[in-house]
Amino acid sequence: MNPDNFPDRQYTYVYHSPGIEPWICGLLKDRVVENVLDVGCGVGSWGFLIKNYISPDANIIGVDLSAEKLERLKKFKIYNELIPADITTLKLDSKFDVILAIEVLHNLSNDVAVFLSYVEMHLAKKGLIVVSGPSNPHLMRALRKRNYEVYDYQLRGLVLTNTATGKTKVMWRESKFLRIFGMLLRFVRFFGAKDPKYVLAFKESV
Numbered sequence: 001m002n003p004d005n006f007p008d009r010q011y012t013y014v015y016h017s018p019g020i021e022p023w024i025c026g027l028l029k030d031r032v033v034e035n036v037l038d039v040g041c042g043v044g045s046w047g048f049l050i051k052n053y054i055s056p057d058a059n060i061i062g063v064d065l066s067a068e069k070l071e072r073l074k075k076f077k078i079y080n081e082l083i084p085a086d087i088t089t090l091k092l093d094s095k096f097d098v099i100l101a102i103e104v105l106h107n108l109s110n111d112v113a114v115f116l117s118y119v120e121m122h123l124a125k126k127g128l129i130v131v132s133g134p135s136n137p138h139l140m141r142a143l144r145k146r147n148y149e150v151y152d153y154q155l156r157g158l159v160l161t162n163t164a165t166g167k168t169k170v171m172w173r174e175s176k177f178l179r180i181f182g183m184l185l186r187f188v189r190f191f192g193a194k195d196p197k198y199v200l201a202f203k204e205s206v
């Protein structure tokens with residue numbers, strides 16, 4: 001056994017953002033999750049989580065630029081439909097209870113605002129759009145302008161800070177250390193609030 005492989009440091013190159021999953025699952029649980037659109041679905045970790053943990057009967061459509069990733073993903077029969085396409089030119093004709101854009105919008109720069117306004121039109125009533133990934137000024141501007149609830153994702157998801165209110169949420173509420181750390185982050189943020197490096201943002205349609 002090679003001790004250098006423990007932990008597996010390549011994990012995050014394949015299954016992005018370990019630590020974000022429980023937050024997003026918390027947003028999805030107890031909602032209607034029947035029709036899901038996963039933009040930039042990659043190797044399908046979100047489809048897998050949704051089918052196995054949130055909603056086994058969900059109808060999930062995955063879209064990705066990489067036909068090769070989609071080809072690999074097909075074998076697992078997780079997604080009901082896989083579309084090789086650029087999400088910025090995608091034409092949708094259905095409504096979705098949940099739209100996920102996980103680790104995919106940070107490369108779109110100016111197109112992100114256009115993309116969000118288009119895709120939000122395809123949310124069903126009380127549908128939820130969830131965005132997460134590395135942040136940049138274009139993304140932050142678009143999320144704020146479109147009234148998303150935006151969280152700064154810190155310490156690999158152990159602490160989340162609401163960028164509008166500065167309020168922190170900690171992953172393990174029973175951890176006294178994390179609660180104190182959360183308060184400290186809130187204090188630091190109050191004096192030196194900067195745009196986050198990584199965000200989790202979401203918005204519910206009316």
Ligand SMILES: C[S@@+](CC[C@H](N)C(=O)[O-])C[C@H]1O[C@@H](n2cnc3c(N)ncnc32)[C@H](O)[C@@H]1O
Nearest residue numbers: 016040041042064065066085086087102103104
């Ligand atoms: C970092 S991976 C994230 C995959 C998955 N959402 C996850 O969280 O595990 C980003 C994925 O977005 C896809 N992608 C990037 N730009 C895209 C675009 N304009 N349209 C569709 N897919 C895109 C890439 O091919 C890649 O599979």
